[in-house]
Structures are given as structure tokens and as C-alpha cells.
Amino acid sequence: MRAIDLSGVNWRKSSHSNTSGGECLEVCDGIDSAVPVRDSKAPDGPVLLFAARPWASFVAAVGDGAFR
Helix, strand or coil: CCCCCCCCCCEEECCCCCCCCCCCEEEECCCCCEEEEEECCCCCCCCEEEEHHHHHHHHHHHHCCCCC
């Protein structure tokens, strides 16, 4: 797998995140092959990379309530 340069990317916080310091994640859009995900409370920490299609399926399943 080739390296993905994440310097200068724009991260966005999950719409389910809150301001009370709860469990928050951020994702980076605009990379065709992968979706970078990180903990918003540790922006200098590790980044997980997910393939774009499985990530889209996961997000759709969450939206449909599949994990309740």
C-alpha cells in the first residue's frame, strides 16, 4: 500500500460528537482510496485508514440502526 500524505488535510468531527468531552472521532474527506479516521481528543495520535467502499457501507449500516 502506498503512503497517504495527510499533512494539510481538513478533518471534520462526527455529527454525533458532543462538547462534553465524550467519545469523538474525526474523518478526512477527499481521498479517493481511503478514509482516514482519528480520535479528536488526540489529533497527533494514530490514524486508522479504511478502504472507501467498506467505510461507506459501515456508515450506511450505522445510519440504518444496524448496531443498536
